Structures are given as C-alpha cells and as structure tokens.
Amino acid sequence: MPVPTHAPATGRRLLRDDVYRRLRDAIIDGTFEPGEQLRDGELAAWLGVSRTPVREALLRLASSGLVVARPGRSTVVSELDPRALREARDVVAAMHRLAVGEAVPLLTDADLNAMSDAARRFAAAVEAGDVDAAVVADDALHGIPVEVAGNRAVADVLEQYTPLLRRAERLRFAAPDAQESIARHDELIRLCRARDAVGAAAVAAGSWSSLQPGAGRSAEPLA
Incomplete structure (x- = not known):
C-alpha cells in the first residue's frame, strides 16, 4: 500500500509540541528569567533540534504572553x-467556571476520588515546600473537570492562557498562604460530591481569580 502522506506531518507536530513545552516549562520554572534574551540558534543547540521548531515555539510563546518577540x-x-496577568487570569477563571459547571453532573465516583487524591498530594507538596509537585497536583485536580466536561474550546483557551499564570502560581504555592489553596480544593471537592454545580463552579473560578501578580498573598476575595 502507498506510504501514508500524513505520517511525516504527525512527527513534525509532535516535535513542535515537545519543543514548545520544554521552552515553556523552562520559562515557568525560572531557567530563563524575565528580560533574558532567547536566541533560536542557542536554543536549538540546547534542545538538539533545528531552528525551525524553536522559531515556531517562540511564536506560540509570544501569543501566550510568555515572551516578547521583536521580528x-x-x-x-x-x-x-x-x-496581562489580570486579563489571562480572568479568562482562565471563566473557563474553569464553565468547565466545572458542565462537569459536576457527569463526575463519577472515580473522578471525585481522583480529585481527592490530587488534593492530598497538593497538600503534602505544600507542607514539604515542593512547588513543582504542588503545581503538578493542582493541574491534575483542576484538569479532571475540564476533561470530564469535554468542551474542546474551553481546553484550547486554557492551553493558551494558563502558562502565563504559572509564574504567579508558583509564587503563591511557595508562600505561607498556600494553605488557602488547600481549603479551596477541599471545598471544591465537597461541592462536587454534593452535585452543587453552581457552588463548585464559583469556587473553581475563585481559585484562579484570586491569583495576583508578583505576590503570594491573595488580595481578592473568593468568588
């Protein structure tokens, strides 16, 4: 049979996405600091790829607000x-409100148990001062309603705008008041188990709308 024409494109897409994720994560975790210049040749050598996927990744990062590109x-x-953080935060909060509202009637016991397990891992990470693990657990918890809702438009918007919030999120999880996030998680899961879609959606949105730039403390009340 003829060689499928779509196979090479799939490989390029996977490489492109991998390069994007690695550069995104390097910015979020502070490997590349604010104001640092990014040269595509140096990045390509570091990642072991050609300049093309690096340039494409930088364009995506620019659209997310993580880099400023001057052609x-x-x-x-x-x-x-x-x-920019406030704008992204408000969009992300609205998307999580929508996703949770749609997901609550559909959540299974397995989904709720997975959320509870992620909440426990988050609390343990906060207590241990492990910000990386806290971010992973927080993503897992909030990702379950998004996945269950199955709203592709919501998922796409979150993929674009959530990375911009990561640095501020890491600051909050490293601060003493990260305990507030633990309490929000517990309340979110309680409301989901009670099938209170409106209440759970409000708590989910509030988890994001309370995020502030450059500080660990949450200056806004829970929505």
Whole structure:
C-alpha cells in the first residue's frame, strides 16, 4: 500500500509540541528569567533540534504572553505584567467556571476520588515546600473537570492562557498562604460530591481569580 502522506506531518507536530513545552516549562520554572534574551540558534543547540521548531515555539510563546518577540531584532522572556496577568487570569477563571459547571453532573465516583487524591498530594507538596509537585497536583485536580466536561474550546483557551499564570502560581504555592489553596480544593471537592454545580463552579473560578501578580498573598476575595 502507498506510504501514508500524513505520517511525516504527525512527527513534525509532535516535535513542535515537545519543543514548545520544554521552552515553556523552562520559562515557568525560572531557567530563563524575565528580560533574558532567547536566541533560536542557542536554543536549538540546547534542545538538539533545528531552528525551525524553536522559531515556531517562540511564536506560540509570544501569543501566550510568555515572551516578547521583536521580528528581526530579539526575543526576550516577558516580565510579569500585571495587566496581562489580570486579563489571562480572568479568562482562565471563566473557563474553569464553565468547565466545572458542565462537569459536576457527569463526575463519577472515580473522578471525585481522583480529585481527592490530587488534593492530598497538593497538600503534602505544600507542607514539604515542593512547588513543582504542588503545581503538578493542582493541574491534575483542576484538569479532571475540564476533561470530564469535554468542551474542546474551553481546553484550547486554557492551553493558551494558563502558562502565563504559572509564574504567579508558583509564587503563591511557595508562600505561607498556600494553605488557602488547600481549603479551596477541599471545598471544591465537597461541592462536587454534593452535585452543587453552581457552588463548585464559583469556587473553581475563585481559585484562579484570586491569583495576583508578583505576590503570594491573595488580595481578592473568593468568588
């Protein structure tokens, strides 16, 4: 049979996505600091790839607000811009409100137990001061309603805008008031088990709308 024409494209897409994720994570975890210049040749050598997927990844990172690209001049890691953060935060909060509202009637006992397990892992990570593990557990918990809701548009919007919030999220999880996030998780799961879609959606949105730029403390009340 003829060789499928779509196979090479799939490989390129996987490489492109992998390069994007690795550069995104390096910005989020502080490997590349705000204001640092990113040169595609150096990044390609570091990742062991050609410049093409690196350039494509930098364009995606620019659309997410993690880098500032100046064609023909330079690409630098963006600063934590309070306005950009507020805008992304409000969009992400609205998407989680929608996802949780749609998901609550569909959540199974297995889903709820998985959320509880993620909440326990998050609490343990916070107590241990392990910010990386806290982020992973938080993602797992909030990702379950998003997956169960099955709203592709919501998932796409979250994929675009959530990365911009990661640095502020890490600051909050490293701060003493990360305990507030533990309490929100417990309340979210309680409301999901009670099938209170409106209440659970409000708590989920509040978890994100309370996120503030450059500080661990939550200045806004829980929505």
